[in-house]
Amino acid sequence: MKARGKMAHSKGENELTPPAPLRIRGEFSRYPRGVGGVNDVSGSALCPSSLDVKRLRQDFPILRQKIYGKPLVYLDNAATTQKPLWVIDVLNQYYSDENANIHRGIHFLSERATQDYEAARGKVQRFIHAKEVCEIVFVRGTTEAINLVAQSFGRTFLKAGDEILISAMEHHSNIVPWQMLCEQMGAKLRVIPINKKGELLLEEYERLLNARTKLVSIVHVSNALGTVNPVQKMIQMAHAKGIPVLVDGAQAVAHLKVDVQVLDADFYVFSGHKIYGPTGIGVLYGKKERLEKMPPYQGGGDMISRVTFEKTLYLDYIRSVGLEAIAVHEKDLVTYGVKLLLSVPTLRLVGEPSDRAGIVSFVFDLVHAHDVGTVLDRAGVALRAGHHCTMPLMDFLGVPATVRASFALYNTRSEIDVMVEALGHVTEIFG
């Protein structure tokens, strides 16, 4: 892949001398190029938001490449976001200079790695505004975090006849662990229905909360439709009946300001790779009083915590760009995108939630999503065509698959123009 060659850019320059440390311990010597410094107004031509997108794009080396001779338009951010050079460099530096096992060795490297690891925990705590640092548990990703709660919390507090409540728009990651648990414990999985717009039916939710409900597990932002669920209100409703709530924040944390104390979530989970960080790292936030009552999830060396990498500098990247500004930018993109998509003949939006994050799903009446995906791919546009690991939702909506465009801080209106122009070819080819 071209990108790999480019990512290795700094290696050649530093062949003879070791790379200079990128940061002073606990501090940063590099900041995202798109923020601070001389303000380049050219970005505002791309999008009327406060983000200097043109400069921010330079932080992401992968975006420079061409696909089939056309500039890459990356609109598959809900699957995974691209990584800023900052993060790539730090990973490189870690494995070049600092790699060591944490909480183990008494040697210098191990102690330093342990310090960094614990500092990272503090960073996550501040990012989601957890009350205490011990409420942050590092896991491999959202899926593992949910499995951890299902197996540790679920197996401790569930008994036959109890109920777990999820919604009809959950990712398989927030369905299967509960199905497994319910099977193990003789419990029942119940589902909050949605309307055709892709919004949860809160009256039904209220009705489903009962004395047998032991946990509510709901998605904050739907990965398939972009719906932002009213989780704060839903948590209040559950708490009024003494029921704890887990929020799947995989699609939320990179796009909305999340404050777990304001939400009053009992558990909040997300993955690093969807917020500009490396793969293989994720976070389980749990209220201290909940975590304390949960037995270890996996036996082995360093129990529960199974992280392979301790850096969370990507959180600083996001924070320095500014989540509010990112949210405004993405809102603009999705509003612009929806407007343009509606002008494409025979295209139909799937899900029209009143509160939408930077995700939009659509189908063509007579053309399958995968064919649309292939046409877009040849135009250099990378997005997702499929069921998005939300098959129950697809069944409800009566579509086998959708095409999904999902936006990040580095996307522009002109990229949406490229996508919409390519969509014009779909009806040309299959019409």
Next chain:
Amino acid sequence: MSELNELYQEMILDHNKNPRNFHAIENADHVAEGYNPLCGDRLNLYLQMKGDQIQDIGFQGSGCAISKSSASMMTTGVKGKTKQEALLLFQNFHKMLSGPTNAGFDLKLLGKLAVFSGVSEYPTRVKCATLAWHTLKAALGKRGQAVTTEDNV
């Protein structure tokens, strides 16, 4: 966009728009369900055999242009053929899609099915083109067996 013509040949687009034998067969004696878990494509195949010969064949289901047209062209290609002839076609079809050009398949035998040769350039779409054939193999083997593209050929 011209590279797309290699994949979406006229004949493929035609069979996608107007699939042949696109119906269930009421008194089918061999049926099978095909499913591609990666993209959610589903296909029901109905066969009526006369001894070893495929006397009638029909299909129903949803899928992309490649999977639908492949199913349609498969039905026209195997109708009237024996079980062995049909399986030999599949073997050649599969080779054409998975290997480089001219890697041991009989182009003449494949006939019109050669329009799918462009699919080999799109590895993610190979399973779309072979779903119907996997299902046919299952239908010919056992009654009512479900098959997925994740099963071995």
